[in-house]
Amino acid sequence: MKSQIVTFLIKCPDQKGLVAKFTSFFYEEGFNILSCQQYVNGIADRYYMRIRLDAEDVGISKKDLEDKFSNLAEVLECTWSVHYDSEKQNVAILVSHTSHCLYDLLERQREGAIDCNISLIISNHNKLKPIADMFGVPYYHLPITKETKAEQEAQVIQLLSEHNVDLIVMARYMQILSENFINQYPQRIINIHHSFLPAFQGADPYRRAYERGVKLIGATAHYTTVDLDEGPIIEQDVERITHESTPKTLKQIGADVERLVLAKAVKCHLQHQIIVSDNRAIVFPESGE
Template sequence: MKSQIVTFLIKCPDQKGLVAKFTSFFYEEGFNIVSCQQYVNAAANRYYMRIRLDAADTTISKETLETKFEKIAKTLNCNWSAHYESEQQNVAIMVSHTSHCLYDLLERQREGDLDCNISLIISNHTKLKSIADMFDVPFYHLPITKETKKEQETQVIELLKKYQVDLIVMARYMQILSEEFINQYPERIINIHHSFLPAFQGANPYQRAYERGVKLIGATAHYATVDLDEGPIIEQDVERITHESTPKTLKRIGADVERLVLAKAVKSHLQHQIIVSDNRAIVFPETGE
């Protein structure tokens, strides 16, 4: 294995000696441990680990490493995944006609804040093609109606396979994905919801927030699941407002929060900081990588 950083994400029933067993295994295979983060959910008796390894002093292949680790994992009833920093992920952005999240992601990727390849942009409108052209990213206009939904999603999936997409980001894509679509990409679709879930689900949240006289406006990034707006929450944030705020100012403030929340969620996914357990996302903090 050539010199690179490898990240293992591990979850298993909590038990004594886990840290010693995992770290000893990697030490014996010649890895240097760059960082090791842990979390124990005592109520559920579950253990979670994110461990980053420097492979500079080992010659073990990926296949051999994963085969050997699986033997230990089986004895401990572990679910795990290994991620290699040299393998840049391909990202598809799906968007309708609102530009702020799309532009923000493209700019962050261009500046190096998001380590990925934004392979394509898919939209059910043509309005944002100029932004795709500005960043030289392929843009695909795939309109959708109630009658053509299945056909359109088939076209989307064909594009995702063509570009070997690892992560799908719904950057204000105002369509509900079908169960069949979502099930093909578990924990690989991130959606930004323009309110602080679980409050104000569905459409037009800022008008309803205004009518309720809320004092905080927020945004939520989560993995898409078949239960609408109820997937594991990755990132949230809020901004304080006053009674003087109008639906228009709430929307403007909300857009700023959405940009930050979605970018943080995407970065956490790209850096392999997330372990999903049941319907919860365990998000380990960034360690300087």
Template sequence: MKSQIVTFLIKCPDNKGLVAKITSFFFNHGFNIVSCQQYVNSIEDVYFMRIRLDATDAKISKKELEEKFLGLAEPLEFTWSVNYGNKKSNVAIMVSHTSHCLYDLLERNQEGNLDCNIKMIISNHEKLRPIAEMFHIPYYYLPVKKGEKQKQEAQVIELLNQEKIDLIVMARYMQILSEDFINKYPERIINIHHSFLPAFQGANPYKRAYDRGVKLIGATAHYATVDLDEGPIIEQDIERVTHDSTPTTLKHIGADIERLVLAKAVKCHLNNQIIVANNRAVVFPETGE
């Protein structure tokens, strides 16, 4: 195996000696442990680990590693995944009218702050095509016509399959995805919600926030599930506002939060920092990657 950083994500029932068993396994196969992050959900007795390994001195193939690790994993009831860090994720961004999250993701990617290949932008409107052209990203206009939503989604899926898309980012894509669509990409669709979930779900949240006289404005990034706006929350943030904030100023403040929250959620996914359990996302902090 060539020199590279290998990341394992592990979830299992909590037991004594897990750390020793896991770290000994990797030590015995020639890996050097770069970082080991752990979390125990004491309410549900579930153990989570994110372990990053330097494979420079490991004399073992990927296939052999996974077969041998399975021997450790099965009796301990591991749910696990491994990323070998040798392939950038292919990302598709879906948008409608609003540009701020799209701009932000494209700029971060261009500056090297997101470790991915943005392969396409898909929209149900033509409005944002100039932004895609500015960044030299293919732009696909696929309108949602009345009674033809299933046909439009089939076209989207065909594009995603052609480019072998690993992650779909809904950067203010103002369409509700069908259950069939979402089920094809479990934990691979990230949505930004322009409020602090579960408050102010649905349309026009800033007007309703203004009507309630809120003192905090926020944004939520989460994995899309068939339950609208109720998927595992990856990242959230807030900012204090006052009584003299108008719906317009609230919207501007919210847009800034949305950019940061969505970018952080996407980065956490790309860096293999997330384990989902029972509709909750365990998000390990960055370790310098």
């Protein structure tokens, strides 16, 4: 195996000796353990681990590594995944009219703050094409109506396949994806919702927040599931407001929160910091290696 960092994400029933069994396995295969993060959910009796390994001078192939770990995982009743840092992920961004999240992700990717290839941008409007052109990213305008939804989604899926997309980011894409679409990309679609979920689900949350007189507004990044705005929450943040705030100023304040929340969620996914368990996202902090 070439020199690279390997990340294992592991979840299994909690039991004694798990740390020793996992770390001994990797030590015996010649890996240097860079970090080992773990969490035990005592209520569900579940164990979670994120372990980062340096594969320099390790002789085992990827296939042999995965086959051998599968044997251990079967004994311990583990669900697991392995990720290789040398394999940069391809990201597709879906947008509609609003530009702030799109521009922020493109800028962060260009500056190296998020490590991925932004392979394409897909929109049901042509308004944001100049931003894509500025960053040299292919832009596909695929209009959608109620009557053409299935056809448009088929076109989107075809583009995602052609570009070998690993992660789909809904950067204020104001369309509800079909169950068929979502089920093809489990835990691979991240949405930014301009509200602190579970409050103000659905459309126009800033107007409803204003009408309710809230004192905090926020944003939530979550994995998309067939239940609207109810997928596993990856990241959230809030900003304090006053009674003087209007729906317009709430949107302006909220836009800054949305940028930060979405960027952090995307980075956590790309760095393999997330394990989904039922409808909860276990998000490990960024390790310092």
